[in-house]
Amino acid sequence: EAQHGFRALDCDSIKHYVAARPPLQQRVGPPASVETWTVREVGDGNINFVFIVEGPAGALALKQALPYVRCVGESWPLTQDRVRIETEALAEQAAVCPQHVPAVYLYDKAMCLIAMRYLAPPFLILRRGLIAGATYPHLSSHLSAFLAASLFHTSAIKLDTTAFRQKQAQYANDEMCRLTEQVIFTEPYITADNNHWTSPQLDADVADLQSDVAAKVAISRLKAAFVGRPQALLHGDLHTGSIMVTEQETQVIDPEFAFYGPMAFDVAKILANLLLCYFSLDGHEAAAGAGSRQAQREWLLATIRDTWSGFVAAFAALWDAHGGQGDLYPEALAGPAGGAVLAALQADFFAQLWGETVQFMGAFVIRRLVGIAHVADMDSIEDADARAACERRALRFGRQLLVEGSGGGAAAGAGAGFASME
Template sequence: MATTLEAIRFRRGAAGERASLQLLEQRKLPLETEWLEIEGPQAAWTAIRDMTVRGAPAIAIAAALSVAVDLLNQGAGSQFADTAAAAAHITQQLDYLVTSRPTAVNLSIAAAALSQLAASKAAQPGASAAGVTGAVADACEAMLRDDVAANRVMGAHGAAALLAAAQARGRAASGRLRVLTHCNTGSLATAAYGTALGVIRALHERGALEHAYCCETRPYNQGARLTAYELVHDGLPATLICDSAAAALMAEGRVDAVVVGADRIAANGDTANKIGTFSHAVSAHHHDIPFFVAAPTTTIDPTLDHGGLIPIEQRAAEEVTHFKGQRVAAEIDVWNPSFDVTPAKLIEGIVTERGLVPRAGAAGSAFAIRDWLEAGGNGGANGSAAAAKKLPTSHPGFEALDCDSVKSYVAARPALAKHVGPPDGRDSWTVEEVGDGNINFVYILEGPAGALCVKQALPFVRVVGESWPLTQDRVRIEAEALAAEATHCPQHVPALYSYDARMCVIAMQYLALPHIIVRKGLIEGRIYPLLAPHLAAFLAGTLFHTSLLALPSDEFRSNIARFTNVDMCRLTEQVIFTDPYHPAQHNWHTTPQLDGDVAALRADVAARVAASQLKAKFTQQHQALLHGDLHTGSIMATGSTTYVIDPEFAYYGPMAFDVAKILANLLLAFFSVDGHASAADPRSEQRRWLLACVRELWGGFAARFTQLWDEHGHKGDVCAAELFHGSSREGTAARQEAQGQFLAELWRDAVGFMGAVMVRRIVGIAHVADMESIADDNVRAVCERRALCFGRKLLVQGSGVASAEQLTEEAEAERADGQQPCFPL
């Protein structure tokens, strides 16, 4: 049984078969779900008009895909005399679909963008009708992927905004919110995850949701039939209430924030949404409860000055007077608007996939939507075409996988299928999309023969979406890095089974339980006695053997070119060495507790200079093949085994960066321990072990690196064998002196890089779960302040930290004195 609009499937049949669009039938209770096949715009128009398909994003996607289905069913362009006829037909169909629901602007924006695309393709020299229809069909399918990515990042923005606004009013002191929502804005109204319901899901994922209240949403009951089902399906703590009970619930102090979706947002921020939304906004304003709107930028209509210009759809009287086809009301006139308009002055914030829309002035003023769009918001009616021009391009022949198609992908490749099970039994395989941090999509397939890990790189940052393009060549680099690491340290690298350049896919060994991500284990309080020696061996082996200490210069230079990873390095340079020191768009921090610390950091000249100097080293120094993102989330381990995974950031850079990354993350875990400790479990042993792990890792690395240099250094060009090797006393003395100076410089650089990494994990785009899983904001802020202070000290004064022993001593001292502001303005 399919339960969400993730189940939209756009099937291109083989020759002679018809393509069909399958959409979830939403008129019945979800537990009675049926599939509805839509084979063209006329069927889509009816489904949208009858609210079989509803929710502004889903309406636009369904309509667009129905056009694509129609084009393919009619011969993929062969039915048209020329390109002009193809473009005219597409525009005609889209104009017809727009008439189905006038209020939701997503559909009209999508139609305008697709019509413009068809006209543009038709006007190109040498264009064909098939080329026009193919381009439009591809763009329709891309809308589905875009919506999922946008909803994910919107959820993250919204969760942070709701928490900050509620706590600023003295609510949610525990760090957990009670949130009310209206109508349905989840996976049944979008491609997946949802807008307002996506914010609630994001709160739950970060442990910040105490309770969700969904209103029934009369007269069509989308809240009772759909939102309630989604909340129960996901296991979220939730209660269904009558629309008219919301004000009473607020009066009892049981609501900390309200978040709703939108069907159209005017240029001043006035927002049209399901009828009843305005009432909730008035009640929230009366009770001083922050009221948020969560919607993609495609819902913004900057052509309308204010909400009074938004067309409000009038629904059939029978929705109010009848129940299951039987009249339950007297013969009476009915006023049944489907939407109402909430004035901008009642809205705390408008959350989009590109962050919060700013206001034109003080609180309560209109939102500066037009200026925001012109400055880079890239949304709304006049922004969609511009945004479309900026969409990243994929490899030729590339197709994005999902939890269904990845089964077919593996089943068609016997070398991969053998790890899961017989291909003809793939329907019994289970698939889970687990992600890998913020960058790629990762699928775990399990079957009777075992399991397999499949990773695919889409042409953008997974957590942000297509607004942040990213090269897919990162998968090629990751595959080659895994192979190189396995050559030098096979016991700590998962086996690579295949690399598919066309599909940007790598398949590799699945590390089954009891292997878990080390960061997760640390949060649970685990100790890994072999982690330090294993990582020391991995770092020493991979860094030494790929450096000029072990390679001839021609091979070394060839490797630098082969592992040039410009986009991923640019991302690192931005999020570690630049963004934390100014109010970048994606930055966030625990507020208001760390507001002063963040302001001081942004005003800290010494920190800016130190970060820029490290950025220069990161960019200019090509010493060895780095993993590039070696943190506790990139390591899977048990008590006896350790595997390093996910080297998509691999490139030739300063060895100190890899060393610093893992040491910094161990220190972040150390500073987070107090937030997870309790009277019953003070975690003293884990705290001591983490500091010992830092010392042991550095000591083990330095010893093993020196040993490799002694044994294999004669093969490289940096220390010529004639001068540094052999049996002469002078050669041995020269090598030992070179080793000492090399490791001393590496340590100094590593200390600075550690500081930069720790700072970014407290105030940048991507934090660490070690801190984020601390539920109490005040407790978390104390732990974060200690880490931030220590990180700043290492960044600016790191040259004074002469050893790993001194490093851990000062970390312990910082923990004891972490209540003070990090540094004065």
């Protein structure tokens, strides 16, 4: 059932919606200019509608949630409370990492709509830039900063446990979490109508996966962590389609799946999507010429490694500076920054986080090859045999990450687990 007072907007009605709200209207143009404004619906995500309204004074992005999943249709109803979650999560992230989050101008609860900063070209969805062959020199440091700030400041390393539990209730986000449980942690491992893959090329690979006991044990452990281990406020959908980039800047959008869960989920999702791009490059190279993607291939591996190591460094620095305030490792227990106890606690924390990150990466790679929602990195490889060859390598590596994990501690870092990629 739709939110009370809700009406779906289209390219015409959204102009009048903006024109009737002075704080929005002033950003686009004077009321007399409304008929000259242009509107484009640019939503290329799976869930919602996004309109860009442009006029003589500037432009706005408006995101509206209908009471169902866009890519499926009305047969899959979905809570419109996801817009409240997205608005509140954007505010939470902006408070600790404003340089990487778009400004929100308005949240309209009844209309299930957010008006926010238009990230104008040259801003581009990271996945699109990567498919076109681009590299981004600052991406790893920006991702490290965003992950460290958003995860540290919402954790009980920073917060007292009363505030921590209040935030868990605020971001329960039940329906969105249930969707994730279904499409990431369950369906790829069973026969399900939503699943699809490059067929018949990958039929045997998928049959192997769906009868793989070790994979089912590993994914079940991850699902238990997703359901039962609130650790920080996650973005919840941090793939390369949730990041807009220029050469110099990085903006993280679309936190409608935000909830309190294991930190490794967010860290792994972005690394896994970079890995999916890496595995797609053979297919793109086949079309563009041998060696044409080699520099990007090396950059992707370096970015995965540097995002992890930069995240650890940034998170540890925040912990050294503010960790004594929180209830999880109070200074009375952990001692001062630079001391042996805190050093040992941090080493244990990051070793566990790395192991979980590697396994979640495997799960995210697998779901994008076999489950309901695939990635354009692979889908845009037109030759089905070439695409299947890329997908098979990715699927095998994903299975290895999921089942075997890192095979080393945090010190082994983004090296040991990735040795078999070359």
